[in-house]
Amino acid sequence: MPAEDDPLKTPNCPACLTRMEPKGDPERPESVHWACPSCGLAKLA
Numbered sequence: 001m002p003a004e005d006d007p008l009k010t011p012n013c014p015a016c017l018t019r020m021e022p023k024g025d026p027e028r029p030e031s032v033h034w035a036c037p038s039c040g041l042a043k044l045a
Contacts, residue, residue: 010034015041 011020013036020034022045035042 011043013039013041014043015039 010022011034012018013020016036016039018036018038020036020041020043022032023035023042024032032045033042034045
């Protein structure tokens with residue numbers, strides 16, 4: 001099972017407690033981070 005599909009390994013946003021989503025920059029694949037779909041907070045993965 002891929003890590004993106006495992007809800008137990010997906011962090012919650014520290015600001016609003018919404019489940020964060022993995023995001024990345026296609027030009028810089030090493031810059032993967034978590035982003036909150038609700039409030040927009042981002043943090044490094």
